[in-house]
Amino acid sequence: MRYHLALIPCFCALFACTSRPEVPQACEQRQAEVILVQFPDVKHSVDRKAVEWKFGELGKYINEMSYGKVCLSSRVTARWYTMPRPIASYRLAQQNLKVRKPQVDRLLRDVLDAAGGEVDFSKARYVFFFLGADREEYGMTCLYLYPGIFSWRATKTLKTGEGADFNGEIAVFHSGAHLGNLIHDTLHEFGGLKGDRRGVPCLYDQNLQAAEGNFRKVFLKSLVFMGFWDPMSCHHHVGMSAWTRLRLGWLDEKKVRVLRPGETAEVLLGPLGDGASPVLAIKIQLSPDTYYLVENRQPVGYDRYLQDSGVLVSFADETVAECLDGKAPVRLVNAEPGIPMLGGAAFDLGGRSAFTDASNNVKITLLEKAGGSYRVKISPVQETP
Secondary structure, three states: OOOOHHHOOOOHHHOOOOOOOOOOOOOEEEEEEEEEEEOOOOOOOOOHHHHHHHHHHHHHHHHHHOOOOEEEEEEEOOOOEEOOOOHHHOOOOOOHHHOOHHHHHHHHHHHHHHHOOOOOOOOOOEEEEEEOOOHHHHOOOEEEEEOOOHHHOOOOOOEOOOOOEOOOEEEEEOOOOOHHHHHHHHHHHHHOEEOOEEOOOOOOOHHHHOOOOOHHHHHHHOOOOOOOOOHHHHOOOOOOOHHHHHHHOOOOHHHEEEEOOOOOEEEEEOEOOOOOOOOOEEEEEOOOOEEEEEEEEOOOHHHHHOOOOEEEEEEEEOOOOOOEOOEOOEEEOOOOOOOHHHOOOOEOOOOOOEEEEHHHOEEEEEEEEEOOEEEEEEEOOOOOO
């Protein structure tokens, strides 16, 4: 069944989603420091307990998406730290390409100076600034603040108030940020920078996002690469794509079947949201830098909030760093282009059960569905009789 995209949930009331039962196993413990920040000219009623709850839900999401490999716990500061300047001194534009570095640097410096007595920033790896201000007051909902990227990229090492180097990652959220926003920029932090590139970039078109007009309407028009199928695209609390999980090292390479154009194979492809399946993705390597990823998205765990289910085919190009100028490091093939924002991207049995790329001699065919899994055939476009 398909759903109109306007009905896709993005409200805090849906945070308390029920995850699939977790398989007990050792996980990598990651500690996040949440700094409560307020401004002298802004009154707010943000409850510290509510902030703790939000970040607790973030931890549940991270544990499920990593197949139990990562356990994130967040420590919220005991008090609010008041900035020395009015909020206008820190206010940012809502669009990435319009953010300016002086305001970013100012907030970084003032928060580190204010909270250095309670938080040991020299040892902190993941840091979140949570603001006692809303979008109208601060502007930006969420941002990967440090080291950052584009015009606000750090040009020198950030120092703590005691003069020590800060070697972590910082993101900022205003008080109305929902779980999807927290997820989006936490994954930026976990991906970090790989040279001059973000390990986990935004997957919406940032040029389109910077267009003039109503922000929500403009943003929806920017979802041209991954639609509502990945939180790095839509900022919703849906499950992550195979591409993002691979970037984070959470999808075991042993569960990715690798093929090349011209090869023939039939693969039983399990739901991406269920880590128990022997094969969770198919990778068709077209060149050293380009490949197709095939994944099966079913209503398991956080994927229950997707607008549809079925098999996704995405094209990845590792030479592309960011979603800019019409290019993207990964983009979905659209099974039904007439449905906006890639709402019809999923292939399924019936009239949209096959994808063909004649130029690369690749054909992907869904043969049958068994429970939540699909039997998928990868073959040349013209098979030898």
